[in-house]
Amino acid sequence: MNILLCSAGRRVKLVRYFKEELGKIGGKIIAIDCDPSAPALHFADCFEVVPRITDPTYLEQIKYLCKKYEINAVLSLIDPELSLLAEAKDALEKEQIKIIVSNKDVVEICFDKHRTYKFLLQHQLPAIPTYLNLNEIEAAIYNNILQFPLILKPRMGSASIGIAIIHSMAELQALWKDDGSLIVQPFMEGLEYGVDCYVDLINFQPVNIFSKKKIRMRAGETDKSVAISDDSLFLLIDKLVKVLGPIGPIDIDCFKTKKGFVISEINPRFGGGYPHAHEAGQNFVRNLIRNLEGISNKTEIGNYSEGSTMIKFDDVILLNSHSFKKVKV
């Protein structure tokens, strides 16, 4: 069994997990990225440098690579590509290319923070009030429904790119753009939690739910986290999965407030903090491979020890001009 990992970027650990699990059954992980110096490429069984996902020939390249490497399934690790793959899913599956991505509706709800908010509200799930309109924001502040500091974020997008903390109306007006590209949320005080969930591709159940408290952030990513087991959080995620209907690996950000957990963001793909779940024994990669072999997985929610701490550190590799160009087959 061979798997194609798109936009592999810096996700070296994930590539290593796939290589390890696929290696056990004689399979290969093939990683692609538009940047030949994306570290993860150089840890896959084979890699190829491809055009950017915005290139009109991108999907053709995916098809070509799927034939070349006899690919059984395709996954992407970045949000903008999820929409692209979700859109092309039916067409690609007609050519026997299995895409591990949630339906287009699910992907679009998750990618758009205002749609995420409306979806959560509609299903009585705890959400962070999310404003898209300056008049509404001003009215909410005037009526004391909303207080400074606020958070200004791009409506689409992930990580911490383009986020600003807003302390006054003057600051808000200076940074606001009236083109629907920005949202405003109250600044959340509580502890931040990251949840890694695996929704079985056969029985559609959230068979794994792993949660961790974020202790330290660096460059928009979790640098240190502690595994936490909390039944109220597991119930909330279970309910979310049942109403939203994503498949495969999902990454969910939450805040723990005085009133309980609130959902902040949903990314229907492997999250950057997945290595904590994996190292703690929640092996989504093995479960995904099992699903691709036609076997469904048993539910093992919360089947891990609380208190394990994950810390990140830097490693390096040296590439010469040869290793940049060569496809490692």
Place this chain on the structure above:
Amino acid sequence: MNILLCSAGRRVKLVRYFKEELGKIGGKIIAIDCDPSAPALHFADCFEVVPRITDPTYLEQIKYLCKKYEINAVLSLIDPELSLLAEAKDALEKEQIKIIVSNKDVVEICFDKHRTYKFLLQHQLPAIPTYLNLNEIEAAIYNNILQFPLILKPRMGSASIGIAIIHSMAELQALWKDDGSLIVQPFMEGLEYGVDCYVDLINFQPVNIFSKKKIRMRAGETDKSVAISDDSLFLLIDKLVKVLGPIGPIDIDCFKTKKGFVISEINPRFGGGYPHAHEAGQNFVRNLIRNLEGISNKTEIGNYSEGSTMIKFDDVILLNSHSFKKVKV
């Protein structure tokens, strides 16, 4: 031979290099840090959690640990600790504790960006104009000696902490503090280079000089660099070392401008980008150990291939409550 590495922090690769080289001669690397979740601790032969360097008992703890682990030499990886160790060097060496740090004068010139500038100027070495006084900055702008954008930096300090790009006099006045803690420099346009130099502890020659072009930065650190060999840069560094007189590993930042190389910062310690030099065969760790054995090293400046590219990536480890507390002996 046992070596104590202070403020080990995130420098996992460096700890691994020490462990490898010391392992060959039956020696051990002992890492210390005030944060039990500092990743580098968990890759040393032994580690200890110590108070902050500002704690009045800090030096006593170093002395105690040197006896406990039969330490032959002590190194620190962070700038504020270099001054502390340089200050205490004589007293510690009376107790047979060898400190690998440059003299106090050298350390203080390097730690203070305005003193660095004055030192370079005094020795006719190319420097970035560095202003400490708002009146002088305003006069230089008025006389068109200095143009926006400018860079505002803490006078002391390293990495990119507290750096701001200044586009107007209003911005400058808003951010300026008149307490001598800030400096202003012109915004440098050229390519940034990092130089790793090893000054032999016995013959005082810069026996290794490795230089790399910085291609991509992330969280204030070099994420991607390319090895470059440039005789004019080697000559400049050789001259700098001869007039400044640092010892051991030194990290120097430069810009390549139309008029040639300009020195921007000198850190008389292992730099964060040292792994590139090491992986390219410039083994300062081995040379340091040789020096401690009483053997001087031969000069091998520029003895590496140009064009190798170093890329960083994240790795993770999981710690349980046990691994936090236990000293790994």
